[in-house]
Amino acid sequence: MTTTAEAIALIESAGADLFDGDDPAGTYRRLARLTHPDTAGPQGAVAFAKLADLWRNRGTIRTAVGVYSTATLAFEGDLANLYAVPEGHLKLVRDPACNDLMAREATALRQIAERGDPRYLPYVPRLVDSFRHQDGGVKRRGNVLGTTTRQLSSLAEVARRRPGGLDPRDAAWMWRRLLVALGLAHRAGVVHGAVLPEHVLIEPADHGVVLVDWCYSTSEPGDRIPAIVPHRRDHYPAEVLARETPGPYTDLAMAAGLMADLMGGQAPQALRRFADGCRLTSPRQRPDDAWKLLGELDDLLHRLYGPRKFRPFNL
Template sequence: MRFAEAVERIERATSLADLGGESAYRAYAKAVHPDAVSANDSATATRAFATLSRLYRERRRVAITGDIADLVVDGDNLNKVPRDPADSDLMEAEAAALTKLQEQGDPKYRPYAPRLRDSYLHEDHERKRRRINTIERLVGFVALDQVKSQLDPRDVAWMWRRLLVGLGWAHRAGVIHGAVLEEHVLVHPEQHGLALVDWCYSGERVKAIVARRRGAYPPEVLKEKTAGPATDIYMATGLMTRLMKDPPKPLQRFADGCSYDKPRMRPQDAWRLLHEFDEVLHSLYGPRTFRPFTI
């Protein structure tokens, strides 16, 4: 896009939608960025870039306020915007994790995480730069922090099974989630679907935790700032047991075996653990049947 053309369109626009919406923002920002033009055009570029930034700010509609970022609806996508520019490294970690899942994960299990549509740097009117991730919006899904009362263990069972499948898929691709918590696990009540979101805490070296959920983390995260497959299994187990009302003793024993302080004493393979879990469920409830579920 030519500089003069971009400036003219920005000056005429009354909203970002006039320029083509969020998807067109990057092209305009690149065309009128003050660092990308000659000295003669610098003042014009500065004004146009400031106008473009204002249009961007005004079009935001925050759908969800997350731990470190606001999620802005953009059609079928969510734009994840860190409130603090210093958290851009966490956005980079999420982009890297989702990219690795898309490129190296078994496509059969693709629905267990949203797709990364784009990841780019945005510079605001104060010239602060933020890494923004554009992520697939999962329609019909609800975060487990919306569950306000404990559930029948049979309802938790299908969530637990799918959570182990999703974690096993990620681990086989070499990706650790790092924060398997209520707000980061979404379920589709009608279809019994499940997806893991908010991969910005991923990696074997822990850069940040969700402070209000500190008690849900295992010792290796809090003391050594390390994470591995056993970390995800520990946190998944804690989440599922918090959801359950009066867990049967066999399920409680299963959970206890996944919750040792030392990670080497816990299961390391989520898919192998799933087979053990299925044996426990079969001994308790017999053959699997579909249970309608609503939140």
């Protein structure tokens, strides 16, 4: 743009995306120079004031619940960018075509919070806010998730750090706590639908586990898993790929496969058989109760390693 009239027209029609280019500060300076009241007169003054407001509030999303900033990108997930905010993380979908998946996450987390056992709610994120955000004519869905302030690592990171396989005694507490998270969800009528390495976060020092990314979940009878993570296609049970109705047995199969992969050649034969029994082709032949499966896993671990005791784990 080279004229004051062009700059004024651009500002008048602009939203927060005005500064989305490679040089946001340069864009602001050029527009400010062209619309400054000293040179552009009263009409320029109105545009200049709006420009200043847009610049001051760039990257800011205001909802009925709070005000959030996209200034600090923390992670890039499967579907969304996650920005660090005081409440935890602002999760904003990249492609508006995936808005429905973000809405699924909000529905699932609300349902778990309302119906789940309060003792186990720390095993899943806390939904702080859920909203639609319009930016430059594009409507995106966002969720604000309350998360622990502790340092978390995904099981994908654990696998990278332990290429020779994880000691089964370390995998044991991760598996146990993952089953608690799934038991919490299943009792609330929710199937996670994507128990994958990137979605299971651990706190190594205190043996904490948080199951994240509920965008692929189901919370209605007869519902289907809406999408898969393409590069993890081999991790899904047959019923998901066939677009059949999932159930708790779907999550338990994925969890068992995840833990078996994590242990690799370190897993004793009894643990491998246990995991294989959770991953049988027919859903009807698989376990479908996370709490019962946890009890069976505890019995097996006791036979293999004796009474439970805390085992420090460092990445």
